[in-house]
Amino acid sequence: MSSPYSSRTKRRTAIFKRKFPRPPAGEMAPSLQNSSRPPAPEDDEEVDEEFITNYTTLQMASAILEPRITDFLTRPPIIQDILSTKTSEDQDDTVEKCLEYLTGADEDATYNTYGVARLRREKHIRFLSATLNRKFPSGFIAADASRPWFLYWCLSGLVLLGADVSNWRDGVVATARACQNESGGMGGGCGQMSHLATTYAMVLALTLVGVDEEDVYEVVDRKAMWRWLNSLKQPDGGFQVCLGGEEDIRGGYCAAVIVSLLGLPIDLTRESPAWNGEEGRTLFSGLGEYVRRCQTFEGGISGQPEAEAHGAYAFCALGCLSILDAPERIIPKYLDVPRLISWLSSRQYAPEGGFSGRTNKLVDGCYSHWVGGCWPLIEACLNGTGKSTEQSKLYNLRPTAGSLFSREALIRYTFNCCQDFTKKGGLRDKPGKSSDQYHTCYVLSGLSSAQHQWTWGPSTDGNGESTWTVEPYMDGVQVFEEEDRLQPIHPVYVIPQRHVENVQRYFKDRPFS
Numbered sequence: 116m117s118s119p120y121s122s123r124t125k126r127r128t129a130i131f132k133r134k135f136p137r138p139p140a141g142e143m144a145p146s147l148q149n150s151s152r153p154p155a156p157e158d159d160e161e162v163d164e165e166f167i168t169n170y171t172t173l174q175m176a177s178a179i180l181e182p183r184i185t186d187f188l189t190r191p192p193i194i195q196d197i198l199s200t201k202t203s204e205d206q207d208d209t210v211e212k213c214l215e216y217l218t219g220a221d222e223d224a225t226y227n228t229y230g231v232a233r234l235r236r237e238k239h240i241r242f243l244s245a246t247l248n249r250k251f252p253s254g255f256i257a258a259d260a261s262r263p264w265f266l267y268w269c270l271s272g273l274v275l276l277g278a279d280v281s282n283w284r285d286g287v288v289a290t291a292r293a294c295q296n297e298s299g300g301m302g303g304g305c306g307q308m309s310h311l312a313t314t315y316a317m318v319l320a321l322t323l324v325g326v327d328e329e330d331v332y333e334v335v336d337r338k339a340m341w342r343w344l345n346s347l348k349q350p351d352g353g354f355q356v357c358l359g360g361e362e363d364i365r366g367g368y369c370a371a372v373i374v375s376l377l378g379l380p381i382d383l384t385r386e387s388p389a390w391n392g393e394e395g396r397t398l399f400s401g402l403g404e405y406v407r408r409c410q411t412f413e414g415g416i417s418g419q420p421e422a423e424a425h426g427a428y429a430f431c432a433l434g435c436l437s438i439l440d441a442p443e444r445i446i447p448k449y450l451d452v453p454r455l456i457s458w459l460s461s462r463q464y465a466p467e468g469g470f471s472g473r474t475n476k477l478v479d480g481c482y483s484h485w486v487g488g489c490w491p492l493i494e495a496c497l498n499g500t501g502k503s504t505e506q507s508k509l510y511n512l513r514p515t516a517g518s519l520f521s522r523e524a525l526i527r528y529t530f531n532c533c534q535d536f537t538k539k540g541g542l543r544d545k546p547g548k549s550s551d552q553y554h555t556c557y558v559l560s561g562l563s564s565a566q567h568q569w570t571w572g573p574s575t576d577g578n579g580e581s582t583w584t585v586e587p588y589m590d591g592v593q594v595f596e597e598e599d600r601l602q603p604i605h606p607v608y609v610i611p612q613r614h615v616e617n618v619q620r621y622f623k624d625r626p627f628s
């Protein structure tokens with residue numbers, strides 16, 4: 116039977132051979148440097164096999180000292196689905212486009228000897244700074260409900276890139292003041308209704324600029340915030356994202372972040388919809404159970420019970436649980452970890468190297484964080500101290516040996532496919548899409564996570580508590596340049612650890628009035 120893909124596959128192989136002359140699988144790969152590529156034939160030109168063979172021999176001679184690149188990152192997938200649909204066509208187009216970039220298609224990029232494009236650090240810094248400094252034209256009216264988000268995305272991206280953000284401090288405080296409502300929480304803009312997502316983003320933005328100037332934290336009306344959170348807490352354990360709005364797992368994660376950073380009490384007020392007369396119920400009662408109800412038949416996590424599993428919600432679920440208790444205790448208590456790992460693993464695609472957000476959809480750079488950011492939390496669950504819980508025994512959960520995902524593949528996707536190499540800068544979903552602040556933030560967060568090793572283990576204070584520590588990830592071949600390593604960010608709060616600890620310390624014993 117002839118496959119509907121055969122002509123397409125032939126074309127791909129031809130493109131591939133001329134772009135990427137290389138010895139058979141298992142041997143050394145040739146250099147991917149711009150300078151060492153053969154001149155590309157025109158699109159309809161026959162591929163000259165003899166030329167390719169000679170060239171390959173030449174390349175092999177010069178490639179002996181170079182590490183090989185795993186085949187699955189340089190060729191179309193070996194197994195193709197025979198059924199052709201819009202979905203499979205989009206997937207094929209994405210593979211083809213990504214292969215071009217993975218093998219050095221961008222004329223404006225500079226590649227290292229591993230074929231990895233260099234980080235355009237200064238350009239990305241300029242892209243994000245320009246957003247913060249700019250007055251937006253009327254076309255941006257829809258973004259008026261996302262002011263705190265733009266602040267968080269830009270400041271977080273800048274901090275990841277190692278830039279100083281202190282000069283935006285006053286602007287952030289002024290925006291926080293304008294977005295905050297007397298009834299508690301922050302809206303997306305001045306005079307807008309408070310929402311958990313925008314409050315979360317605003318609190319993170321404040322912690323990003325407040326680390327060396329703690330007065331900044333005082334802009335938050337904590338008492339009103341606590342009352343407002345109480346009004347959103349639902350009898351089934353979850354949170355509405357705004358008064359009368361939808362209840363979903365974003366609400367649970369954002370509420371847990373806000374409470375734990377601002378040191379709010381978890382007491383439940385009698386006015387809360389969740390109050391049922393039972394003493395001892397708190398803002399966190401039933402939240403683990405709510406998260407459990409979001410795990411789907413696929414093993415992934417949906418926004419609400421009975422919906423479709425999506426990577427963004429997997430991160431919310433794991434982040435939320437990791438705030439409520441130690442990952443090794445609470446994650447296996449509420450989630451079927453093996454099935455979640457299986458689903459998360461299925462999100463990384465080859466040869467693209469990036470992650471998709473859900474089954475049968477395309478890779479997208481923002482999932483480098485939403486999916487990629489799940490791995491340190493899963494590792495903490497598997498490797499954490501005192502892990503002999505009932506669930507971990509039941510599932511025979513064992514410490515990990517090495518990474519649970521391909522860091523190299525994600526790193527190649529990020530540097531080669533997600534950077535905008537024009538003078539605009541910034542990072543993007545995938546080749547062909549334009550860069551934006553949201554993708555710049557989360558592509559960088561995911562890259563940072565792939566470049567570091569976070570460990571959850573006994574604190575060196577010897578106080579018997581566990582804590583997060585971080586080191587640069589150094590195992591195996593490092594395909595990116597050391598200069599292109601980003602700053603680490605906390606795996607639960609997605610801001611630097613120093614900022615998390617500073618705001619928590621500030622509010623720890625502060626009177627709550």
Ligand code: FPP
Pocket residue numbers: 312365368369425427428431471472473476477479
């Ligand atoms: C689908 O978009 C996207 C979703 C179903 C979830 C989006 C949620 C977040 C990005 C994060 C929320 C988290 C917090 C903390 C507020 P799509 O259909 O355009 O993309 P896809 O094809 O990749 O699924």
Ligand code: K
Pocket residue numbers: 472479
């Ligand atoms: K998407």
Ligand code: ZN
Pocket residue numbers: 479480481482544554
């Ligand atoms: Zn995206």
